[in-house]
Amino acid sequence: MGKNGSGARTRTEPCAVCGKLFAPGRLYHASAIRPGISELIASDVKDWNADSRICGPDLSLYRRRYVADLLEQERGELSDLDRQVLESFEMGVSSVHASAASTLRKDLETETFGQRAADKVAAFGGSWSFIIAFCLVLVGWMTINVTGLLAGGFDPYPFILLNLVLSCIAALQAPVIMMSQKRQEEKDRLRAENDYMINLRAELEIRQLHDMIDHQMAHQWERLAELQQIQIELLEGRQRVKHS
Structure with missing residues (x-):
């Protein structure tokens, strides 16, 4: 017991x-x-x-x-992304995607107020709403000053004050848009790294499957060849028995 x-x-x-x-x-x-x-x-x-x-x-x-x-052998010296994929080789493709997506999400969560404001200003500045509103302001400004609705106009032709305001807006808008573009480039880089890691992991998985299939086929061919050899020996033995 x-x-x-x-x-x-x-x-x-x-x-x-x-x-x-x-x-x-x-x-x-x-x-x-x-x-x-x-x-x-x-x-x-x-x-x-x-x-x-x-x-x-x-x-x-x-x-x-x-x-x-x-x-x-194929790529030369391994990059940091390649090493990250190798370290997570035992993980699934979804795990690699989740890890890269988590990195991107953390980066987005750490944005400062200025960065968020720059993104919103750039998004609004590149929309039809901004273009239409800006055109309405320009037409209204010039109409008021040409017709003299407000005590003869506060900015008569050739609209020197309007030119100053437009120059100030352009001077401020340009660096804000550049800040937003820089942020967008950083996001695109992180997404590209994410896609590269997933594609490399999928490539390694496919290679692994090919190696496994090749190994199984080679093993099966060896067994088939062995079975054929046994069958040939059995046939030869029967022929000997008949002739004897």
């Missing part, structure tokens, strides 16, 4: 990389690992062979190293 109860020892096997003991279900067999990763492990572990097993954390580490080597 004691041996079959809760006190019974669970069978464990060592990891070929770290040497720690794990339950068999938590270890990955060498035949289930892609050849490129298996070769990378063999370069570090002398006793690595077709019957070896590796734990999940060590396999994840070698997966990241394998992907990093591929990216370095």
Whole structure:
């Protein structure tokens, strides 16, 4: 009873990389690992062979190293964004998107009052409402001063005061619009980085699927070739029996 109860020892096997003991279900067999990763492990572990097993954390580490080597071969030196994607390689695409979106949301939440005001002024200055209102003010200003509705007009032709007001508005509007454009460029940069991280993560996922499919097909072809060889041997054996 004691041996079959809760006190019974669970069978464990060592990891070929770290040497720690794990339950068999938590270890990955060498035949289930892609050849490129298996070769990378063999370069570090002398006793690595077709019957070896590796734990999940060590396999994840070698997966990241394998992907990093591929990216370095294709792109050269890795950027900070590439390293962020590699660090989150075990996360899903949605997790990478959520992380980048969270960065963008935090940046937007830290906007100052001046930045928000610049965005609103630039948005209003580039709208039809501003154009129509500005035209109405100009027409009204010139009409009042030409017709002399207000005691002969406060800004007679050639509207020197109006020119001064327009110059002041243009002088203030230009830097405000530049501030807003700079903020928009920063937002666009963050969105572009977000898209790049998602696309790179999706590319790595697709490569991983291709490697897994290629590995499975190669393994199936080996089994089919073995079955065919057995069938040929059986047929040859039957032919020998008939001739004998």
